[in-house]
Amino acid sequence: MRRLIIGLAIALLLAVATLFVGGYLRFLLGQLAVAVIAVASLSLLGNMAGMISLASAAFMGFGGYGALILLTMMGMPLVFAIPLTLAAGWVVGWGMGLVAIRLHGISLAIVTFGFIQIFQVFAKQGGELSGDGYGLVVPDIVVPGLGHMTQDHVAAACVFAAAMTVVLTANLTKSRIGRTWLAIKENPIAAQMQGVNLLMVRSMAFATAGAMAALAGILQALLLGITNPNLYTIDTSISHLAMMVVGGSTGMSLGAVLGPALLFFLPEYFDLGAYHEVLFGGALLITLVIAPTGLVGVWERLAALVTGRKQ
Amino acid sequence: MLSNLIGGLAVGSLYGLIAVGVALVYRTTGLVNFAQGELVAIGAYAYIFATAWGGSPLMTMLVALLSGMAAGAVFFLIIDVLLRHHQELRKVVATIALMTFIQGGARLLVTDRPQRAEAWLFGDRVVTVGGTYLPSNTLVILAVLTAIAVGLYVWFSRTIMGKAMAAVAEDPLRAALSGIPVRKMLLLSWLVAGALAALAGVLISPATGVFPAMGGQVFLAATVGAVIGGLDSIFGAMLGGLLVGVVQTYAVISVGGAFRDLIVFGLLLAFLLFKPSGLFGSLRLRRV
Numbered sequence: 123m124r125r126l127i128i129g130l131a132i133a134l135l136l137a138v139a140t141l142f143v144g145g146y147l148r149f150l151l152g153q154l155a156v157a158v159i160a161v162a163s164l165s166l167l168g169n170m171a172g173m174i175s176l177a178s179a180a181f182m183g184f185g186g187y188g189a190l191i192l193l194t195m196m197g198m199p200l201v202f203a204i205p206l207t208l209a210a211g212w213v214v215g216w217g218m219g220l221v222a223i224r225l226h227g228i229s230l231a232i233v234t235f236g237f238i239q240i241f242q243v244f245a246k247q248g249g250e251l252s253g254d255g256y257g258l259v260v261p262d263i264v265v266p267g268l269g270h271m272t273q274d275h276v277a278a279a280c281v282f283a284a285a286m287t288v289v290l291t292a293n294l295t296k297s298r299i300g301r302t303w304l305a306i307k308e309n310p311i312a313a314q315m316q317g318v319n320l321l322m323v324r325s326m327a328f329a330t331a332g333a334m335a336a337l338a339g340i341l342q343a344l345l346l347g348i349t350n351p352n353l354y355t356i357d358t359s360i361s362h363l364a365m366m367v368v369g370g371s372t373g374m375s376l377g378a379v380l381g382p383a384l385l386f387f388l389p390e391y392f393d394l395g396a397y398h399e400v401l402f403g404g405a406l407l408i409t410l411v412i413a414p415t416g417l418v419g420v421w422e423r424l425a426a427l428v429t430g431r432k433q
Numbered sequence: 434m435l436s437n438l439i440g441g442l443a444v445g446s447l448y449g450l451i452a453v454g455v456a457l458v459y460r461t462t463g464l465v466n467f468a469q470g471e472l473v474a475i476g477a478y479a480y481i482f483a484t485a486w487g488g489s490p491l492m493t494m495l496v497a498l499l500s501g502m503a504a505g506a507v508f509f510l511i512i513d514v515l516l517r518h519h520q521e522l523r524k525v526v527a528t529i530a531l532m533t534f535i536q537g538g539a540r541l542l543v544t545d546r547p548q549r550a551e552a553w554l555f556g557d558r559v560v561t562v563g564g565t566y567l568p569s570n571t572l573v574i575l576a577v578l579t580a581i582a583v584g585l586y587v588w589f590s591r592t593i594m595g596k597a598m599a600a601v602a603e604d605p606l607r608a609a610l611s612g613i614p615v616r617k618m619l620l621l622s623w624l625v626a627g628a629l630a631a632l633a634g635v636l637i638s639p640a641t642g643v644f645p646a647m648g649g650q651v652f653l654a655a656t657v658g659a660v661i662g663g664l665d666s667i668f669g670a671m672l673g674g675l676l677v678g679v680v681q682t683y684a685v686i687s688v689g690g691a692f693r694d695l696i697v698f699g700l701l702l703a704f705l706l707f708k709p710s711g712l713f714g715s716l717r718l719r720r721v
Binding site: 172174176221224225227228229231232233235236239242243246247356357363364367396397398400401402403410411414 | 467521526536649694702706
């Protein structure tokens with residue numbers, strides 16, 4: 123409980139701090155926060171439950187389009203649209219988990235790869251629901267007490283949400299549920315013998331990850347002011363995967379911050395947009411070969427060296 | 434009507450060639466190579482560059498095949514040498530990394546715009562068969578697929594090397610014990626996979642143009658073909674690829690292009706969930 127309160131305080135502090143940095147940097151921090159949430163969702167599946175998903179971009183798209191459809195076409199206020207979209211993301215993730223339970227790791231990767239193509243079909247050919255293939259635009263939103271919602275507000279909200287996600291997933295790792303996921307990752311059969319209900323637990327992991335990715339999608343759409351099919355391609359999913367692996371896979375949620383910071387924030391800040399894919403692919407390969415546990419692992423090894431302690 | 438079927442078979446043949454590569458690599462390494470489509474693109478780029486240099490058809494094809502094989506060798510080095518002690522899923526992530534690295538690299542080196550490619554051997558000539566017009570490239574594709582199918586059959590059933598490779602796929606440990614150089618057989622399967630993908634790249638380039646993401650478009654369809662065939666069956670992969678090509682063609686005609694991917698995805702899910710061993714697979718595909 124104390125950890126949670128400290129986490130909440132830090133998240134609030136970071137969000138307020140976001141309001142005081144310069145315009146473009148604030149926008150970038152907002153986007154970084156979105157990437158952190160998406161990577162945390164992927165990391166929950168990959169590092170904790172041992173499943174590889176390439177569908178994170180599709181779930182983000184689901185969140186983005188879902189929230190905007192509710193906001194613009196149904197005229198729903200934001201406070202209802204966000205929870206409803208999250209719940210929908212949770213349900214779709216749960217369904218995906220039911221499929222995942224029956225698949226070998228590699229088949230799951232193929233299916234999630236295909237899932238992106240299917241989402242692209244909706245985004246490009248979904249008619250009115252997807253803005254005739256051009257995407258949807260965020261309407262003018264009035265928040266009671268804040269007035270008209272601006273990008274600054276959204277950026278601060280993104281940073282707050284990302285910090286809370288990191289705190290909550292870190293907490294989850296230490297909880298019964300997190301330990302069950304780890305047990306399944308290490309050895310599914312042994313975990314089942316301990317009485318773990320594989321079907322239940324795996325679909326819960328997917329459902330949680332689905333809701334988290336949907337949250338990232340909602341925030342991204344609000345931050346950018348639009349949704350667009352090009353935001354949710356396989357390249358987006360791969361960039362999340364790269365950030366997750368480069369960030370680190372020792373079960374610490376710090377990796378979900380380090381990866382996006384290195385692979386999203388730095389290239390974006392130094393305007394290396396054209397080199398994105400080569401950077402992501404290259405960093406991913408190099409990490410896999412020379413530092414399989416990612417930046418977090420490197421950090422832990424350095425710390426062990428300095429303190430002279432064996433891990 | 435006939436031209437639709439032949440067109441579908443031609444597209445399916447290309448999927449089949451790529452799917453055979455997917456299956457070959459899967460049999461020996463237990464991986465699905467997500468960068469198989471990029472081997473197709475590498476072959477296609479090598480082909481148009483060689484054509485621009487003014488090579489004869491034999492030369493241009495040779496250049497394309499060698500580039501595909503060279504890329505296959507690099508994949509082998511990264512995945513089966515550098516990462517040999519890693520878990521399967523990490524190796525799969527490595528192939529995903531290769532996919533995005535090669536696509537991004539191609540975007541930097543050449544333009545993102547599709548480049549035109551001349552059809553191999555006969556150019557744009559059209560043949561009339563029983564009142565239907567067929568591009569000569571379609572016939573070349575069908576002939577190549579037939580030749581490859583026969584070649585693979587003879588290779589796997591009649592030659593020592595082919596049998597050794599089948600043995601490695603069956604059980605690497607026992608194959609090694611009987612003196613088969615397992616590592617060399619792994620390299621060989623990557624080389625063949627690279628060559629077949631490059632061949633598909635040469636043949637598909639007149640229809641789609643040559644661009645960095647061209648491989649991604651065919652990869653999913655080819656992989657679905659390989660899954661339908663059973664993922665570890667070479668001929669299953671070929672037939673699965675053909676089937677996907679024909680289904681796609683008829684899907685476009687009857688319900689429109691938008692639903693093409695939906696139907697292919699439906700096929701993938703249906704097979705993975707209800708018949709994971711595919712039509713001809715030996716089912717070592719675990720269901721955990």
